[in-house]
Amino acid sequence: MLEELKQAVFQANADLVAHNLITLTWGNASGIDRGGGLVVIKPSGVSYEAMSPADMVVVDLDGKVVEGRYRPSSDTPSHLQIYIAWPKVAGVVHTHSCCATAFAQACRAVPCLGTTHADQFYGEVPVTRPLTAEEVQAQYELNTGKVIVECFRLGRLDPMAIPGVVVANHGPFTWGGDADEAVKNAVALEAVAKMALATMQINPQVTPLARYILDKHYFRKHGPDAYYGQDHSD
Amino acid sequence: MLEELKQAVFQANADLVAHNLITLTWGNASGIDRGGGLVVIKPSGVSYEAMSPADMVVVDLDGKVVEGRYRPSSDTPSHLQIYIAWPKVAGVVHTHSCCATAFAQACRAVPCLGTTHADQFYGEVPVTRPLTAEEVQAQYELNTGKVIVECFRLGRLDPMAIPGVVVANHGPFTWGGDADEAVKNAVALEAVAKMALATMQINPQVTPLARYILDKHYFRKHGPDAYYGQDHSD
């Protein structure tokens, strides 16, 4: 079942490796079939070299395994919360890429310091609040997803305009219209986090990008008046 | 038309990837046929893997597409301003390479701290002023080109002696006698920006290179008395 989606999710996981975002098995990508309400995700703790599309695991939105010989990624409940909360999301990625994770560990949002960031994320990539002891002790991965959704709700942020977050003490999650878009956003987040750190080292007094440039860059690539790329659906 | 130039511009774009200056599709190279006044440039938002020489877009100096099935890079108007202002330039490159972009985001020139820099750029690589809200809202990419040219005019800088700039809040542009030379200058700019950051971390009080060493290094590679390389046109 869902062979095409399995292939896409497998490819997304392989692309994370190709983009040097993965150390050992630290990371996972998933995609959803919105029609059937089924999510395809990487198996837990299986090495990337040994993996094939057939090893992807199919779960429903309650986390019940529908198909697959492996256990799904232990982060599955976090992915599911994102799919449940945000109907336009159809792909989710989690990595421990170095610089985005460093911002997460520092409990700091990734500031928007330039047009590279503004092209991908409409403002700073927020940091969640830390989870409480209770949230960690029971249903930890589900609560990780909940705290991501809460972060956007309380901050009145649009998850399709800022398709990523850093979870305090933990690391980045990104998402998009499909698994491939979530991968590209993971690549972009690591790149802008690395640039932000270098920028802060060159000029510790640096301030966020002016709103008028942020608006220009974001809306030239996204939204009804976009003119970047080959067409608006690109 | 312009098959040779298309091949050269395609190769320049591929070389940017090979030199690890490109994340996703962030960057573009172009070249000009000065005889016909036509510019060949990378298509917008097309992935590097899928690209072939035939996909390069031909535009005139007003930005009108003369040939090509794709839309030209959205940065085309910036490239054109550089070609219009500086007749000796025949290749332009724009990237978001990490360290050069960090200087741009910090709104700081890349200081000339050693002979590696002096071999390529005759003094610091300047940073433009930030664009105003008006310049951003209408004809943004054209104004980006204009602010680059203004930066060199007001600073009385020779664009052939300092073949690069960092646009405030944005990132680096480089140029040269052809697209390949513009690529090499992009590689050099990223390398010297990375070294400059490390140098400032080792010695925060570091001062720019003395003028007599700058002159020596620059003129041993460039100008009528050059003795570096195999001949003066190299």
Add this chain to the structure above:
Amino acid sequence: MLEELKQAVFQANADLVAHNLITLTWGNASGIDRGGGLVVIKPSGVSYEAMSPADMVVVDLDGKVVEGRYRPSSDTPSHLQIYIAWPKVAGVVHTHSCCATAFAQACRAVPCLGTTHADQFYGEVPVTRPLTAEEVQAQYELNTGKVIVECFRLGRLDPMAIPGVVVANHGPFTWGGDADEAVKNAVALEAVAKMALATMQINPQVTPLARYILDKHYFRKHGPDAYYGQDHSD
């Protein structure tokens, strides 16, 4: 003799190179056959490209060469002390990987600043005390092993819960249930050291991960209630 173990130790040494942890010949991996009390280790100062499984050296726990045409790694006595002190260890790795070595040179433990670290190491990766002049002058490599074991004994640390250390002024050692696990822990230690440095640069006031998150992350991958990966022995 011990052909399978030689193959595994050879592969572990090759994997260190593939994971970019090795400069020139700086590093070594070993494995033990607990039944026979024999250790297989990389030969000293032989280049990685020229090495084959048959070049691995077999020594007993006193360091006497049992088989092999080469001299064993000069770090062999350090490895042996670890095998002698900790019966559950069956693989040991020593590298000079950049960031873990930087913490060693700074005489600082690698702090546990996030869940990436907590997934692999149950708390900070400790730094040993510096060796005394006497310990250095005679039986230096043996004393290096002894100071590692002392560090865990005095700190009441479980070497299977924190399978790594940085030796003051020197560099990292890691270990595990076999040579491959020791390699993975070396990869993890370099990754978390690199992230820790970046985290400290973003937020110099960062504090260690709260105990309740450390416990959660460590025990979801390790121990009787682990639910990460495909089974508990994984």
Add this chain to the structure above:
Amino acid sequence: MLEELKQAVFQANADLVAHNLITLTWGNASGIDRGGGLVVIKPSGVSYEAMSPADMVVVDLDGKVVEGRYRPSSDTPSHLQIYIAWPKVAGVVHTHSCCATAFAQACRAVPCLGTTHADQFYGEVPVTRPLTAEEVQAQYELNTGKVIVECFRLGRLDPMAIPGVVVANHGPFTWGGDADEAVKNAVALEAVAKMALATMQINPQVTPLARYILDKHYFRKHGPDAYYGQDHSD
């Protein structure tokens, strides 16, 4: 003539690229035939991809080209001064590798902060004084060589015990018993410079390695009582 040496020098130049020490054409390796007093060196400004052993240039110790269709590296006079001053040196390498160059640009020696450094260099890798305006204006490259030799003479340093230097404002030179050893010392210098910078960022108060550890590490690899590697000539 000197086909074997040309092959070795060609290989040394190729190895510098393989070790990621070279940006564009910035760097060169040479070797000497002490019997004939002839030096083989990389041609100036020729790309590494296009180069073959037959392109190496043969010069005598006065810098006169004895054989070769290309001009020798513009840094040839610096190499020659090293060969003239130090009879045990038979290979010289110059690069602009990032971290060693950053120490040069910061006009700081590369401090000996750990055993990785002590294994290769018997103490800090010194920085030369800056060249005067007169030394730069005439015979610049020859004076670069002279200031390296002066640095070791005035500091009473043994060039075979500390086979490298950073030239103020410029970059690293390394040397050794042949071109391959000079390459390995260039690799080591970049690695220890990178580690030193990270160490200083973790602990700004870090002090140099104690003399007793420096002695131990250096002399276990070098000199009559060496026990590292497969034999004393290794």
